[in-house]
Amino acid sequence: MRTPEELPSDLPSYFSVTDARERGLGWARVRRSDLRAPYSGIRARIVDPVGTSLSERCAEYAPRLADWQFFSHETALGLHGAPMPEWPYRPELHVSAHRPTREPRVPGIRGHRLQLREPATQAGIRGLPVEHPVRAWRQAGTTWRLDDLIAAGDYLVSGARPLASIAELAEEIEVMGDLRSRLLSRALSEIRVGVRSARETKLRLVLVRGGLPVPEVNWVLRDRAGRAVAELDLAFPRWRVAAEYDGRVHEMDSSQFAKDSDRWDRVRAQGWQHVRVMNHHMSGGAQLAVAKVRRALVDAGWRPGH
Known part of the structure; x- marks a missing residue:
């Protein structure tokens, strides 16, 4: 089988058949199997579209x-x-x-x-x-x-x-x-300024819809001297409870996990409860996530309707 002729070096990864023809490529060349036709009249050098962004x-x-x-x-x-x-x-x-x-x-x-x-x-x-x-x-x-x-x-x-x-x-x-x-x-x-991720949004919504108080978004916890200790994704300052969605695979990010562990310790040292919500807590309507945060709030003195 003949090797396809080289394409012009300045031809983009995705190009129109019209452009290719104007550069002197024949019909047979633009129909070769090393090019993909994602749309009529378009050719792509990338053959496998799986995972295309x-x-x-x-x-x-x-x-x-x-x-x-x-x-x-x-x-x-x-x-x-x-x-x-x-x-x-x-x-x-x-x-x-x-x-x-x-x-x-x-x-x-x-x-x-x-x-x-x-x-x-x-x-x-x-x-x-x-x-x-x-x-x-x-x-x-x-x-x-x-x-x-x-x-x-x-x-x-x-x-x-x-x-x-x-x-x-x-x-x-x-x-x-x-x-x-x-x-x-x-x-x-329900849109809030300062949100870091869609997962944070999702957790905030399920907590509020689960009957819990409206949390502060990315609230900065400070010590008695006014120094910043940590920025909390979702905070309930009145009850000193923080909730965060931790959906990462930490085995693949051990360094960051270690840093976060130290950060959680600093938060607890200020007398706060830190609730980590994992992926499995958010499945099936997120009932486990709501229950975890509700339990922490009740332990801190919160009562529904107050």
């Missing part, structure tokens, strides 16, 4: 984007780094265009023709055109559940350089309208 999936399709089209909805949120719904959920690729231009109609792509509106597209990973995160958050509400929207909202308004503010999310709802059952407004009411 969201950004790579978008890069595969990018050569087909028209000048007025961009990645939107959950695809845009993912490209901005927001947490996606948990496995086995697999985000689809959403590509939009504003009226009167046309959205794509390609198998494997969710095309959307949006209302006539001033575009707010940003340059994302690999220079891909990506919808503004605030707009993408609202768009994701057409398919996502409440808790997934809360986790994504927590991500957008947190971090050293937040991608949005609660006020901007509220303005987007006011301008463009809410969705079914006031889904976006309900999500907005």
